[in-house]
Amino acid sequence: MKTTDVLLTLLLATASAKGKVNAVTLTVDEVPVAQVLQTLAALDGRNIVIGPEVDGVLSLQLTNIPWMQALQTVLSSAGLTMTSQGAVLFIHSHAWQEAKQSRLETEQEKRRQTLPLRGQSIALRYADAGELAKAGEKLLSSRGAMTVDKRTNRLLVRDDERHLSDIQTWAAEMDKPVGQVELAAHIVTMNEKSLRELGVKWTLADADSPPGRGKFTTLSSDLSVTDATSRAGFNIGRINGRLLEFELSALEQQQQLEIIASPRLLASHLQPASIKQGSEIPYQVSSGDSGATSVEFKEAVLGMEVTPTVLDDRRVRLKLRISENMPGQVLQQADGEVLAIDKQEIETQVEVKSGETLALGGIFSQKNKSARDGVPLLGDIPWLGQLFRHDGKDHERRELVVFITPRIISVQ
Structure with a gap:
């Protein structure tokens, strides 16, 4: 119904x-x-x-x-x-x-196509015009165009009035100075006594640590040689308010440590900076059944890569990657000899105050020294010479330590 x-x-x-x-x-x-x-x-x-x-x-x-x-x-x-x-x-x-x-x-769209076009030169003080243009092209109209003047670091834009205004506003927001961080590093080898004199207190963070407070993200150790004398196991320590350079120099004069390198890097906010020290070792590579060989190189270097992030309250977050590649044993193969590379590396992220020193350690090496004291001539007599000499061995355990001090640089 x-x-x-x-x-x-x-x-x-x-x-x-x-x-x-x-x-x-x-x-x-x-x-x-x-x-x-x-x-x-x-x-x-x-x-x-x-x-x-x-x-x-x-x-x-x-x-x-x-x-x-x-x-x-x-x-x-x-x-x-x-x-x-x-x-x-x-x-x-x-x-x-x-x-x-x-x-x-x-x-x-038809009305926009009839709007008059106007050219505009946008000068940039801090941002790179080439990098900014890659993103700025998306803000153009279908008739707009953007080119880069590398010599003067300018954006040359041609578009209608509305799009030009939007691009100018966007460019002003993007053209801001980024924070810069000076990174002073000291790479040294020292014994445990020297570490105690410097006042380094090691803290090895566990998996429950808050992010950016010394928590390890990656730790890898690739030892090509079974009986290598170094061991991986990185530690993190901090030193507050100390004149590190003077203390390291004093300990070096006392032969308690050896300063391998003292690099200084300048890195921008979120931009990586790296340094390597070492050598490239040549080795022969066979080209298959033809028997031809070519020479290639392996790096045996101590390297450090740092990416800083400038935070509030003059704090810096450091993304660190430190590696030590050392020549190892020579391995015999059917087509010749191959040099093994002992490789140890760490990736971690920590947060420190500007001017605070961070210490990274944990790569150990063992040095064995032999010494003989005795009466000249008499100590060399077979069998009886043992009565006139003393044979001694000295085992010294040293640690590779990297001290890093970030300082925020004010951009005027």
Whole structure:
């Protein structure tokens, strides 16, 4: 049984007698969608315009629901959209709305194509024009163009007024000085006594440590030689308020340590800086069955790579990678000899104050020294010479320690 217009008229009359409705009860069966919309609009005293493309019938039963919810239910069921202009509601299909939006965009694009173009030179003080241009090209219109003047570090832009304004604002935001960090490093070998005199307190962070407080992210040890005299196991220590360079020099004069290198690096915020010290060792490589050989090189170096991040409160986060590659044993192979490289490296991230010294250690080496004291000539007599001489051995355990002191440099 289909609901007739009598039901719709009855609802309309009841609603008109009471004015604006708070709730709607409506039951229809295969009634044209446009007629249902007109009835709902009349119930609440709304002005409505229904597009000519709106067709189809609708069956529904709504009981005591808000008027707006009833309207949204009908629109959703019929695949329609609603817009409003003042006190008038416009109802159209999704396809009609999308076609209208497409026409508007096409008209806007045509108007943009007729806008006059203007050139602008944007000078940059801190940012690199070439790097900035890679991102800035995405802000141009379809007719815009951007080139780089490397000599003056400028962006040369040609576009319409609106896009030029957006690019100028963006370039001003990006052209900011980045923090710079001076990294003073000392790479030394020393014994445990010297470490104690310097006041280094080692702390080996575990997996539950807060990030950036000495937690290790990667620790690898690739010892090519089984009986290598060094051992991996990096430690982290800190030294506060000490004149490190003077103390290291004093200990070196006392022959308690050896300063291998004292590099200084200048790195920008989030930009890596690295230094290597060592040599490249040549070795022969066979070219297969032909028997031809070529010479290649392996690095045997002590290297350090640092990427600083400038934080608030004059703190610096350091992403560190330190490696030590040393010549190992010579291995005999069928086609010749191959030199093994003893490799040890660490990757870690720590946070320190500007001017605070960080100590990284844990690579140990064993030095064996033999000494003979005795009476000249008599100590060389076979068998009896043992009575006139003393043979001694000295075992010294030394540690490779890297001291790093970051200092934030103010950019004027």
